[in-house]
Amino acid sequence: MRKVAVASYATSNFVRNINSSIFELACQPCIEILKDSSLGREEIDAVLFSSCSTEQYSSAIISEMLGIKPKVAYRMDNLCNSGTNTIVSGMSYIAAGLCDSVLVVGAEKADSKANRLEWDITRGSFISPVYWAALFAKAHMQKYGTTEEQMAMVSVKNRNNAIKNPSALFRKPVTLEDVLSSRKIADPIKLLDCCSTCNGSSALLLLSENKAKKLCENPVWIKGVGQRTNSASFSKTAYDLSSISAAKNAARDAFKMASLKPKEIDIAEVHDAFSILEILAYEDLEFVDKGEGGKFVEQDQLSINPRGGILGCGHPVGATGVAQTAEIVKQLTGNAGQRQIKHCKNGLVHNLAAAGTSATIIILGVN
Amino acid sequence: MPDFLDFIKKGQFRITICLSCRKKIWPPSSFCSYCLSKTKFRKIKNAGILREYVYSYKNVDCQKTTFGIIDLSGIVLIGSICDTTVYRGMKVKMTSCGISPDGKVFYHFAPSFENNNMNK
Numbered sequence: 001m002r003k004v005a006v007a008s009y010a011t012s013n014f015v016r017n018i019n020s021s022i023f024e025l026a027c028q029p030c031i032e033i034l035k036d037s038s039l040g041r042e043e044i045d046a047v048l049f050s051s052c053s054t055e056q057y058s059s060a061i062i063s064e065m066l067g068i069k070p071k072v073a074y075r076m077d078n079l080c081n082s083g084t085n086t087i088v089s090g091m092s093y094i095a096a097g098l099c100d101s102v103l104v105v106g107a108e109k110a111d112s113k114a115n116r117l118e119w120d121i122t123r124g125s126f127i128s129p130v131y132w133a134a135l136f137a138k139a140h141m142q143k144y145g146t147t148e149e150q151m152a153m154v155s156v157k158n159r160n161n162a163i164k165n166p167s168a169l170f171r172k173p174v175t176l177e178d179v180l181s182s183r184k185i186a187d188p189i190k191l192l193d194c195c196s197t198c199n200g201s202s203a204l205l206l207l208s209e210n211k212a213k214k215l216c217e218n219p220v221w222i223k224g225v226g227q228r229t230n231s232a233s234f235s236k237t238a239y240d241l242s243s244i245s246a247a248k249n250a251a252r253d254a255f256k257m258a259s260l261k262p263k264e265i266d267i268a269e270v271h272d273a274f275s276i277l278e279i280l281a282y283e284d285l286e287f288v289d290k291g292e293g294g295k296f297v298e299q300d301q302l303s304i305n306p307r308g309g310i311l312g313c314g315h316p317v318g319a320t321g322v323a324q325t326a327e328i329v330k331q332l333t334g335n336a337g338q339r340q341i342k343h344c345k346n347g348l349v350h351n352l353a354a355a356g357t358s359a360t361i362i363i364l365g366v367n
Numbered sequence: 368m369p370d371f372l373d374f375i376k377k378g379q380f381r382i383t384i385c386l387s388c389r390k391k392i393w394p395p396s397s398f399c400s401y402c403l404s405k406t407k408f409r410k411i412k413n414a415g416i417l418r419e420y421v422y423s424y425k426n427v428d429c430q431k432t433t434f435g436i437i438d439l440s441g442i443v444l445i446g447s448i449c450d451t452t453v454y455r456g457m458k459v460k461m462t463s464c465g466i467s468p469d470g471k472v473f474y475h476f477a478p479s480f481e482n483n484n485m486n487k
Contacts, residue, residue: 121394122393122444126423138420235393235394
């Protein structure tokens, strides 16, 4: 299998309101990448678009707008982990020798239908994601003694990290009191335990080893990936709310492929669409033992979600996994400015979809 | 084959059962996800167990609704419970189902008092 590098990246501002079409939004970070890259547009073999937008033939449209005639162009949707799934597909084309350069772009409008899975009738009228998140939170509190304060600390940390991220939707600090006194949505989840959907886009340029070494000063390598799809309906995950098994098993695959252990990860972007999910991620990624996630957040883990996570940045569904990966590449190449984490060599992306029924893990490194 | 929604519109809760291996297929499907044989709709018992529950709050008046994960004769779904005094392991029964004016499928449950009194 050939090595695959992330050669460059760009992310748009994540905003509440926007006048652009989904195509203009998607092109925005791509233009930044193409202008900065010495790679000619004629050398791009594939344009893969991550979005839950229902616009037809979108990847071909984006390719045409960008003046690219790729061999391969299509859209992928997998709800909230569309972005990382698209990255893994792009990586696979290069690893298999079918392509040398793949442009991966994710974009979503705030009013996307991806914000809820209408198909899942097992959720009854409780179709909004906050309801399943509340059930996970309640079960974790009951089984492991996790507290509402610990969940609130996740929100405080990530919202405060987002202050240093000019692309983030939320750039004002929140306090523990703000989170705990925010409106109750579904006990124990309050308004500030929840992310907000928004408009946004992010793109990455993936290259084969040969191209990366020629064109890139500091390539970041995709060292391991893991993907699992357990089901689509909540009913199949509801039997065990103590962990997200898709993430746990995908992480094991990714660590094995990367020949790394959890303790060797210096920085991670984890899927904190709700504060409880970050606590579950600590455990599912084996950064801590099962049940210790709540206490882990009290240790002020600055290397988790330094861009502000989904809670701080907002959640443009198809762009999220790409933006998470872009952040890890930014950090590993020392380009994260004010929010740079020192001495990081290996980073991890944790991206979930639909009540944790599927998950993607990507491990990246500088060597 | 009728659709799940055709039944639920009439207030009837149905799941599918595999004609070959007899497994319950939920959410309903016209074929079995275990052996890929054909299925047919069947009624199941309306008695269930509340596995986990949460209170949700409506926007304006903070009106509290109880909902939870209910194990209903071997299948799992999220339903509302018309009582705020609930507990894990509580016996419940489906009292109604249907489609609300905003187009959402709903399942309503109530405590099954006769059994709970003995087992609480």
